Structures are given as C-alpha cells and as structure tokens.
Amino acid sequence: MTFTLILEQTFNGLQAGVTLFLVAAGLTLILGIMDFVFLAHGSQVMIGAYAAAAITLATGNFYLGVLLAIPVTFASGYLLEYLIIRHLYRRDHMEQVLATFGLILFFNEAIRVSFGPAALFSDLPPSLSGFVEILPATPYPAYRLGVIIVGLLCAVGIHLLVSRTRIGAMVRAGANNPEMTAALGINIKILFRFIFATGACLAGVAGMMLGPLTAVQPGMGEPLLILSLVVIIIGGIGSVRGAFVAAIIVGLVDTLGRVFLPAILRLFVEQATADGAGPALASMLVYILMAVVLIFRPTGLFPAKG
C-alpha cells in the first residue's frame, strides 16, 4: 500500500466523484427547486452516451460526437419537460414516482428498438488514449484525467451560473419561495423547463464521458441514479454546492473503500472471512455514510432551504 497507489486511487475516486456530480447536479435542482421526483434521470445518461457514441461512429470523430450530442441531450430534456413532466408537477410524489419509473422502461425499450439490445461499440479518442505522469513514474490514463478536468470545469460553470447570473438568482429565488418568485413577475414555468433541460444535459455529458470507458447499453445509467440519490441526500436536497461536496465524498469513499477495506479487514480476521465480508461491507459504505449524515444533519450537509 504505497503512496503512489493511494494517490492513484484518489484520482480514481475523484473521477468517479465528478461523474456522479454531473448526474446529481441536475437531479438535486429538479428535486429541490421543482419539488419533483424524477427517477428517469439515469435515462438521460444513457441518451447522452448513445448520442455521442452513434455520432462518433458515424463521423469517426469523438469530439464532434460529443459536441453534437450536447444539444441533443438538451433538446431531449426540453421536450420531455414540455410533453410529459410539466403535467405531473401538481400530482403527488407517489404518482410522480410511478410516471417517471414508467419513463425508465420506455427509454430503455426505445433505445433497444432503435439500436438493438447489444452494447454499442465505443472507444477512446486516439488523442486521449495515452498516459500522463501525475508524479514521476506514476502514469495515469489521459482520458480519465480529462474526465476529472471537464467535471471540475462544469462544476465551476454551474457555480458561476447559479451565484453570479440573473438566471442563477431566479433559480435561487425559485428554490426559496416559488410562489413569491412567480408573483415578482418571473416566468417560473420557463425557468423550470430551463433547469430541467440543463440537468438533462449535464447527465448527458456524464454519459458521453462514460461511453468510451464502459459498455454503452440499455439501462446503463440506472446504477448511477441510485448513487446520485445518495449524493443529493448527503449534500442537501436542492444545493448544488452540497451535491458537489457529497459527490466527491461518495466517489472517494466508494473507490477507496472498495480497494482498501478488504486489505484492512485481512489484518484483523482470517483471509476467507475478509474476502467474503470485505466486498459486501465496501458496497455498503456509502449507505452507512448516508445514514450517519442523516442522524447528525437530517437535512444534509448544505441544506438549500433554511
């Protein structure tokens, strides 16, 4: 367990964290500001990944694929809100859960019908398939480093958007008191649609970046959805800053726990028990973390409304 291994694993955790943040950022705004339970956010990840992979396959250029996929995901979020979601705002949470769960099934089946059930081929762009020395003699994949940088840039961008712009001020006002915001003459409907489409777009970007790393297949976004729900609970529902901090924490805890926990357990119990209990315990770590946060800070680390 050398220093370089710990450093490398920290980078892996960061990469998982920023990806998670891109998914959670939109979800926390949708849940916190719009008070809407949206389970099909993982489908936006899948749509982003498929759009980028399909365009990359057609054009042969990864960057062009991503560039063209961004408006596709924004448009898909915009249309989804316009066609379906806006009719559900006044329904109770249970009905929203049912409707958006139905959307998951719909999107998975739609992708299967149009692209087939097999995973789509996607690979790293040649320019990013090399390695970068993060420390002397510690190579790290350039693409993953790129993911971390893009994720952090997105985080800075969202932060500036929310805290420095007029739209951001409207979003914050909408989060605190939607009725009063509407009374002041802000078109809350358009604001919601914009938030929703932006959230879909951010999740789509996460999918585009995951595409070359993982299997682009129906249902690929769902494991991320569960973890990003954990993230927004830890971070505080509706808080982008909370989502960022919590996503990084969850990414690090999950990655480092998975790798080091079985090794640590082996120091205390015998090998066979450690091999059995280690992975099980490691996969529970983030949920244990969530439970602990809920005990001491029931509204999350950075509650949006206060």
Added chain:
Amino acid sequence: MKRFITVCAISAAMTAGTAFAETVKVGYMTTLSGGAGIIGKQMQNAVNLAMEHKGGKLGGMDAEIIFADDQRKPDVAKQLANRLMKSDRVDVVAGVIWSNLLMAIHKPVTRNGTLLISSNAGPSPIAGAQCNKNFISMSWQNDQTPEGMGKHMQDAGIKSVYLMAPNYQAGKDMLAGFKRYYKGSIKGEVYTKLGQSDFQAELSALRAAGAQATMIFQPGGMGINFVKQWKQAGMDSVSKLYTVFSVDGVSLPALKDAAIGILGTQTWSPDLDNAINKKFVGDYKAKFGAYPSFYAAQAYDTILAIDHAIAKSGSKDTAKMRSILAAGNIPTTRGNLKMNTNQFPIQNIYLREAVKDADGVVTTRVTGTVFTDHADSYASQCKF
C-alpha cells in the same frame, strides 16, 4: 365447474383428434429484457433457427415453443415455470441463463415430473447432492470451464496470478474451479460488485500487486467494461489477461480490436470442425448478421437434444426422453455429446483466442484442447 367441463371436453376432443399427430410443447425460459437481454435474444434466435432446421417438428412430432422472459429475477422465473407447467402444460422446460434462477425452478419443475433442460446455468448443488433424474444439462457444470483455464495456466508454467470475479455464487464457483487445477501463487482474489461498470480502482490495485497473469470471470456487460478499461490502462505490459465467459459473441461486437489476442477456455467455439456446427454458425451468421455466442450454440443444442430424445424414443414421455438423453451420444454443435451419471456433459475444454476472421470481424478460434472428455467434480455426490 363449467370451465372444468370445457377443459375436459377440449382435452377429450384433442386426445381423439390427435391420436396420430401429437404436439410436443417446450417452454423456453431466458432473459429477454434488461441489460442481459442481448444474451436471451441470441438464444431465442438460435432456438428459432433450430426449429427452422427441423422443419418445425421435434423428433417428427408437431412442436410448439413458448418463450418466457425471466427478467433475470428468481421470483419471476418461479412464477413462469409454474405457468408453463400448469397452464401451458409444456412437456419440457428449457433454457435458463443464470445459476440462481435455475436453483429457484429446479425443485418445482423436476418434482412435477417435467423434464428440465439447462441451456447454460450449471450450479454445483444440482450436479451433486441435490441432483434430480428429471434434470439434464446441455451446457456444462459451472466449474468445468475455469478448471480448464487453471490447468492451462498451470501447464504454461505461470508463476503467479491475480483473480477477479463478481461477488455471487457463480463467481465463487468459477474461482474455486480454477484453483482446483492451478497450484501457483495467488497474488490476490478480488470479488467485485455484480454489475460493476468501472474497474479502474481494481486495475490500479492489480498493477501494484505485480502478478504475472490475471484471470477474470466477468460475464456480459461487465466483460466489455473490464476488457476496455484493461486495454485503456495499458495493463498488457503489467500482466497477461486470461478469461472465462467474458470474451465471447456477446461482448466481441462492442470490444472489436481491443479483444484481439485474449485467451479464454470454453466448451464450444464458432470454428469447431463438425457438420452440425458449420451449418449452425453459417446459417446463424447469414440470418442474423453476426457470430453466435456460446449461449446461442447451447440453446441450439438444447433443441437438437429434445429432437434426438423424441426421435429415438418415439414419445414425449419424460422418463423415456430422459433415458435416451442420459445414454449420451447426443448430436450437438460440440460433436456427439457424452453424458455423466449426473446427466451433465462429459466434454472437451478448448483454449480459444480472440482473432480477426477473413472479413475482418473479431471472433474466437480454437488454439488447443486443454481437457479431452472432461467430467465435472460433483458427479460422485449425485445419487438418484
């Protein structure tokens, strides 16, 4: 009561009318929805192709195949098995990809006196202490394939190995099978989350462990993820990758060149040189535009086995079909298949390598035979 009378009337009419043209009904259960839907789709294709090759008949009898989607859930599988037996009144229940699903339906189906034929799963309890005479495997026992890998790596003189498999029963069976024949140093034995998509953290740890070789069992989408990330992390310069059930007709179209050169063991390969296999692979490619996976080949073999059993016994009676199949010598894509006392196949385990074919499509090619007529390790525990 009225319904009961109707049923009686219909069955009476059917018995009278079909005295010379019996229909055999096969309930084929596989996973058609969800992330593993591609596996089930290939199996369904292969079953349909087999029926086409047999002219829609099994052993000369009119045949009907009823497909059922188990959604990869044991409870759904159990309900479907009941529906197939009680309401569809099938003569054979076949298919089943996953070991945990087969465990769930094994008792209800075999106790009902219905023949159960596995096209894939082969968990150890069913091969050993909990075996039942109404169960036939047309695939393998879980341990057989990794045993081949263990023997190959032992024979190749590999000094140290790092093992990785998902944290569930089949994952543990696979590594246990591997260790039965591999006696070198094991530098690490890591159980990953079932359905894990990012293995970068495990790869970093693997790099630090410094094992000469790595052996993985990561079926389906997990195999795509693992091999992609292995290549991207430049792991080939650190360790040599060996696989079981991870690089196959399901993952190769998504991996393409990244898979070339990777070794694995398997009981079947598209290039196995026998007439049945050539016809199957050729027609499958022509019809569906891609190489079949081993899942598809085993599904095809399952239909051939039912055809063989009915043709030889002249009956769709469970006991008669069973006794034909238990005798072995079943024509399949793997040649004439022998059967062990627990009704699991005794078969060759091949070493296969991912290569490009003449058209530039990535497939697998047999490069050697690790075991000839390899029997599973649990047959001695099986008493009918």
